[in-house]
Amino acid sequence: MSGPGGHADPAYLLDASGPAAPPRDNGELVFRAPWESKAFGLALALTDAGLIDWEDFRRALIGEISGWETAHPSGEGWSYYDCWLRSLERVVSAGGLVGAGAVADRAAQLAALPPGHDHADAGHPGHDHPHAGHDHPAAGHDHD
Amino acid sequence: MTTAADDLDPALRAEALASLLIERGLVDEGVMNNFIKTYELSVGPMNGAKVVARAWIDPSYRERLLADGTGAIAELGFKGPQGEHIVVLENTPGVHHVVVCTLCSCYPWPVLGLPPSWYKDPSYRSRIVREPRAVLAEFGLELGEDVTIRVFDSSSEVRYMVLPLRPAGTEGLSEEELAALVTRDAMVGVAQAGTP
Numbered sequence: 001m002s003g004p005g006g007h008a009d010p011a012y013l014l015d016a017s018g019p020a021a022p023p024r025d026n027g028e029l030v031f032r033a034p035w036e037s038k039a040f041g042l043a044l045a046l047t048d049a050g051l052i053d054w055e056d057f058r059r060a061l062i063g064e065i066s067g068w069e070t071a072h073p074s075g076e077g078w079s080y081y082d083c084w085l086r087s088l089e090r091v092v093s094a095g096g097l098v099g100a101g102a103v104a105d106r107a108a109q110l111a112a113l114p115p116g117h118d119h120a121d122a123g124h125p126g127h128d129h130p131h132a133g134h135d136h137p138a139a140g141h142d143h144d
Numbered sequence: 145m146t147t148a149a150d151d152l153d154p155a156l157r158a159e160a161l162a163s164l165l166i167e168r169g170l171v172d173e174g175v176m177n178n179f180i181k182t183y184e185l186s187v188g189p190m191n192g193a194k195v196v197a198r199a200w201i202d203p204s205y206r207e208r209l210l211a212d213g214t215g216a217i218a219e220l221g222f223k224g225p226q227g228e229h230i231v232v233l234e235n236t237p238g239v240h241h242v243v244v245c246t247l248c249s250c251y252p253w254p255v256l257g258l259p260p261s262w263y264k265d266p267s268y269r270s271r272i273v274r275e276p277r278a279v280l281a282e283f284g285l286e287l288g289e290d291v292t293i294r295v296f297d298s299s300s301e302v303r304y305m306v307l308p309l310r311p312a313g314t315e316g317l318s319e320e321e322l323a324a325l326v327t328r329d330a331m332v333g334v335a336q337a338g339t340p
Contacts, residue, residue, distance in 0.1 A: 030184050030258050035158035037184070040258075041176035042162055044225065048179075051170055054225070058300055062247045069266050080249065080264040082154050089161060098164045106160035107152045 036081040043088050052091050060087035188257035189328035191222045192305060195255055196331065197323035199232075200310045210234055213305065217255055226303060227254035234307045235333075239292045242280065242333030243304040244272045250298035252305050256328055263332065273297070283334040306333040314340060 031037040046052040064083040072078070093100045165171040195217055199206040209216035213230035217223070230252045233241035245251065246269050251259040262268050272279045276293045280286075287293065296304045308330040314322060317340060329335035 031180075032261075033155065035155035037180045038158045038162050038176075039154075040183070041180040042158075042165060042171060044179040045171045045176040046165070047225070048175065049170070049172075055300060058248060058250075061249075065248055065266075075266050078266060079154070080261070085154050085158055085161075089157070092161065092165070097170055098161065098168070102164055103157060103160045104152065106164055107156040110156050110159055111152065 031081075033081075035085075039081055039085040039088060043084070046088075046092070046097075051097060052095055056094075057087055057091050060090045063087070064090075183253070183258050187224070187253060189255075189326075189331060190323070191220075191257075192252075192255035192328070192331045193323040193326035194220055194319075195222070195305075196307055196326045196337070197319045199307055200314075200322055201319055206234075206307075209307070222254040224254045226250070227252055229301055230255065230303050230305055232305050232307050233294075233296060233333075235309045237309065238290065239294060240280075240287055240333065241294050241296060241304075241306045242272060242276055243296050243298060243306060244269055245298040246270070246273060247299075250300065250303055252303035255305055256331060260328070280334060283329065285335055306331050308333075308335075308337040311337050311339045 031040065043052070043057060047054045047057070061083060064087045065080075068078070068083055069075075089100060089103060092098050093103075162171070162173075162176070166173050166176075195209065198220065199209050205216060205219075208219075209232050213232040214223075214228060216232075217227065217230055233243070235241055245263075249259050249264045251263065268279070273295055276295050277287065280293070298304055308326065310322075311325060314325070317325075321340065325338040325340060327335060327338060330337045
């Protein structure tokens with residue numbers, strides 16, 4: 001991850017600190033960080049699979065948003081998808097799909113991983129490729 | 145309790161939640177990514193713009209659109225989540241409509257895509273109701289005192305979309321050329337349709 005406390009994306013802060021002058025760009029990105037798109041996609045996939053009810057989720061979202069607004073009258077630090085993610089965690093936990101403790105544990109594990117931890121089993125540069133799954137090409141090459 | 149998880153970065157929590165749901169077979173990663181890609185790339189205000197352009201050139205379509213937004217929009221092939229109950233609000237020279245969701249961020253996804261960040265912002269959601277004229281002016285939309293502004297609050301039951309006024313001097317334009325004048329902001333009601 002980035003340095004200490006380095007998760008504050010400046011684009012966020014800018015956006016939240018200028019509420020009187022809302023950005024009007026028609027072409028803005030739908031998601032400002034990959035985790036936002038993940039939280040969005042999870043909510044839709046779970047609804048699509050019938051595992052959560054959209055209306056339950058929406059009610060949770062309204063609760064998160066109004067709770068946040070009450071606690072932060074200045075509006076500083078606003079993150080819509082943070083409220084979204086918290087709501088999703090709540091309905092997923094209430095529905096018995098994944099408990100909050102399991103999410104916290106897994107997140108702590110992920111936080112403890114060294115940078116560049118993705119693809120833990122793919123770090124063998126310079127090795128010969130293992131041929132697994134390379135079908136022998138002879139079938140298509142019958143030279144008489 | 146969620147307290148422990150609350151202290152962690154949302155990126156880590158989202159990744160944790162996703163990995164657990166995928167491992168347990170509750171979420172198909174392909175389905176999840178497909179939803180993301182669809183809303184990042186395919187579903188957006190260009191859909192709504194086509195609806196508006198059709199309504200401008202075809203009076204019977206316009207009538208159907210105002211009577212049954214969801215049905216008329218589905219005629220053009222646009223449907224899906226958050227599009228079940230779309231009501232279209234027609235602007236006139238004397239009445240301007242603007243849309244908000246004061247409680248969360250309800251928005252007609254099939255025609256407009258996902259909402260822009262300002263639509264979700266606490267300040268837009270509260271101020272547009274209290275002082276719509278001032279907020280619209282900040283968007284660059286100065287409306288005369290003779291124009292009535294009506295603010296519509298979206299809800300789980302109804303998602304609103306604005307049918308903007310057709311700009312003057314567009315009589316000879318094709319449907320496609322007209323659609324190019326229709327912006328997302330015009331369909332939320334914080335702008336007028338552009339001029340060619």
